[in-house]
Amino acid sequence: MITIDRLTKRFDRRAVLDELTLAIDAGDRIALIGSNGAGKTTLFRCLLGHYGHQGSISFAGQSGRRRAPEQLARVAFVPQLPPPLRMPVGELIGFAVNGAGADREAMTEIAHRLGIDLDEVRTRPFYRLSGGQKQKLLVTIALGRAVDLMIFDEPAANLDPAARAVFVDLLAERREASMLIASHRLEEVAPLVNRVIELDRGRVVLDDSMVDRLQAGELRTAHIVLSQPHAPFAAALTAWGFTVDPAGLRFSGAVPAAETFRFLGLLARYGSLIEQLSLDERLSEKV
Known part of the structure; x- marks a missing residue:
């Protein structure tokens, strides 16, 4: 087009x-x-x-x-x-x-x-x-x-x-x-x-x-670094199963591929706090 x-x-x-x-x-x-x-x-x-x-x-x-x-x-x-x-x-x-x-x-x-x-x-x-x-x-x-x-x-x-x-x-x-x-x-x-x-x-x-990413069990690994600790962000990411370092600045976890857009929507609310973001692909076993 x-x-x-x-x-x-x-x-x-x-x-x-x-x-x-x-x-x-x-x-x-x-x-x-x-x-x-x-x-x-x-x-x-x-x-x-x-x-x-x-x-x-x-x-x-x-x-x-x-x-x-x-x-x-x-x-x-x-x-x-x-x-x-x-x-x-x-x-x-x-x-x-x-x-x-x-x-x-x-x-x-x-x-x-x-x-x-x-x-x-x-x-x-x-x-x-x-x-x-x-x-x-x-x-x-x-x-x-x-x-x-x-x-x-x-x-x-x-x-x-x-x-x-x-x-x-x-x-x-x-x-x-x-x-x-x-x-x-x-x-x-x-x-x-x-x-x-x-x-x-x-x-x-x-x-x-998302057209080719809806296979059951496909995950994307995410790593996020904040400029400063933020309790609401930490609570939101913890609910997604992410781990956080003791300083409350670095988060790591996995996001179901089919939920990528919803996850990005969550991050958009805290865009001013995010210093680094990586969202990589990896295939996992079906759940």
């Missing part, structure tokens, strides 16, 4: 993406993780043709510096920061229907499930909505379109807990579309995805698919 070859993007001579190479297949539902500044948003912007870059990006065999209109018509994008649009919500909805092929009835239903009444906010300028309302509206428009690829950049950041749960349910219902989801809440999107990709300093440092 998408082939990325040695993609490089620099800002002020700093490589935000550094010869990144990646293939995204039709049907992939990918959780994209990494610290702030790892290159996630820049990757999305390059995919959408917003940024010039070195290296190549090919959509279904078609490459070029700019995305063809027919390519973009099959992609839905929800940015991390809503754009400062001054148009009324009703006009934005009309543009989504007439210009982007969104289904008005589907959007009304999706918005209702997310907790926003389109009729109530129809005359209000988009930029005057609350952060949560803006995010709900952008998600509504994206999910109201029939597309091949959905790109979400921290889509649930401004959503309340109830709306986040509905959002995950809505994504689970869209089995026909490929997805790229950048999220700090890996535990929320883990059940939706078949692949986790981690970026660090503009390069892929983890690309893990």
Whole structure:
């Protein structure tokens, strides 16, 4: 579906993406993780043709510096920061229907499930909505379109807990579309995805698919080093059967391969404390 070859993007001579190479297949539902500044948003912007870059990006065999209109018509994008649009919500909805092929009835239903009444906010300028309302509206428009690829950049950041749960349910219902989801809440999107990709300093440092890892008894060994002791983290890892050194800094254990995404979701909550992490493969006897 998408082939990325040695993609490089620099800002002020700093490589935000550094010869990144990646293939995204039709049907992939990918959780994209990494610290702030790892290159996630820049990757999305390059995919959408917003940024010039070195290296190549090919959509279904078609490459070029700019995305063809027919390519973009099959992609839905929800940015991390809503754009400062001054148009009324009703006009934005009309543009989504007439210009982007969104289904008005589907959007009304999706918005209702997310907790926003389109009729109530129809005359209000988009930029005057609350952060949560803006995010709900952008998600509504994206999910109201029939597309091949959905790109979400921290889509649930401004959503309340109830709306986040509905959002995950809505994504689970869209089995026909490929997805790229950048999220700090890996535990929320883990059940939706078949692949986790981690970026660090503009390069892929983890690309893990569960498709071939569901054999009973397959384990992955994990070693973690913290910058400082943290009792809640120690309790969480102990519950997974990990051992910890007397200083409370080094943890070792084994994770069932089928539980890898859930385990990474747990670690994501404590990302600021983790100094070193290794997750290696090993086969064990069936249990």
